[in-house]
Amino acid sequence: MYLNGDPTTKTTIKKINDAPYRLQVDDVISIDIKSEKNEKLVAFFKKNVRTTNTVNNNTDQGYSNQDERIEGYSVSKHGTIRLPYIGEMNVLGYTTKEVRLKLEQEILKYFKDLGDIFVSVDLTGIKYTIIGEVESTGPKVIFQNRITIFDAVSFAGDIPLTGDKKNIEVWRNSPSGPKRYLIDLTEASAFDSEVFYILPNDIINVKPLKQKSWGTGTTGLQSLTTIISVFSLVTTTILLVRNL
Template identity: 55%
Template sequence: MRNHFLLLLFIPFLFSCIPAKDIIYLQGEPIAKKEIKRINNIPYKLQVDDILNIDIKSNEESLVAVFKKQSTGNAGGAAAGLSEGASYFSGYSIDSYGNIRMPTLGEINVLGYTVLEVRKKIENELKKFIKTQEELFVSVKLAGIKYTVIGEIGSPGPNVIFQNKLSIIDAISSSGDITAVGNRKKVEIIRNSITGTEKFTIDLTQISAFDSDVFYVKPNDIINVIPLKQKTWGTGTTGLGALTTIVSLFTLISTTFILARNL
């Protein structure tokens, strides 16, 4: 009878520990290169509240000075290392109608356009005002990739990374990594697009994650790291933690039993 009782106590221990295969990233052998549809390479289409850094240059700077937004520091707002706050004030925010408002050029609709298409659109607008043969150089970039991580993550909340491309591995590591009780096999990505809100999942424990359509983060993505069942059970995330919990429970039951007998 005693042996059966001890076995019942240790059954939770067998199921409460988190296996190594659930916490190791990108397991498996690399897949041989083959022709794969690269949806990740589809250019991002701008949305409301995105911020653009636009810089206009010419061989004759006086010709383009009137088209530049006046701000502290770099007038075009394209200098490397701009902070999020500086980008907010010096960049061009897309309003609820999908427009940006530029000096002299006025309102330009950019909703649903790529940054390349916006650059060409601005260049065409500038040619209406500048009739000389002076060469124009227009640079259009997103003011960083903003995303939000919630759930079982070291540092939850919004974050901005100043680069052109951002993988979900980079995003998670920049937010303090997934906690021991975070589910790496089913990380959720909530994404807003022109067509509406979509939800995807990705398994970060497998090397095949590189081929996922959502391996690269898009601006304004929400990354939700859901907890493992072990967190709900509260039995510990490691063998030692689970054993400590079981020993404490066994001690409590034994003490209660002894006290009850002595009453």
């Protein structure tokens, strides 16, 4: 069962949703330049575009295929991308809009008339990793600009009965280091969470229910059946020992 009750703070939700994403190491961005007068510039960027292997196995609804390749520029461990003419350009911590504005200024150094040039910068997709009690663990890429934690879990095959939907753990990079968040998917208050929307490089950990850890079943009936079976086995053993 998901999303019981009502969200509590709609204002907080709006603030979280409106926060622009800032680029991190290993993000891949697409840069599209269009121009009728400066075909040389357009050709140079298309010629020098990088490709990165994807890691998924689903081509539906914007998901990638395992042998597909993402076209774009990967953010290096130094926080830079390498561009024709321009060379190394720092993008770490920038929004895609800020990268576009910075790129336009750099292009002006080589091409005087920017009026004919249209520049767009976007994330190529959202890459995350999911582990624990889901049908399909590992790194995933979804080719959308925004995805919820429900999208991320659904793409991994959903959470089986053995998974704890009330205590989902999300690890997220921040300037001060990795941060840990907990979110309860069974309550509508999940909409209020900072991790309701998944960001690139998030790690989602779906923990097992305690019943699974104890080996007593995933539902109340299964647990009761297991306990009765154990009790019956112990009783039978005692009776056999007494009759020896």
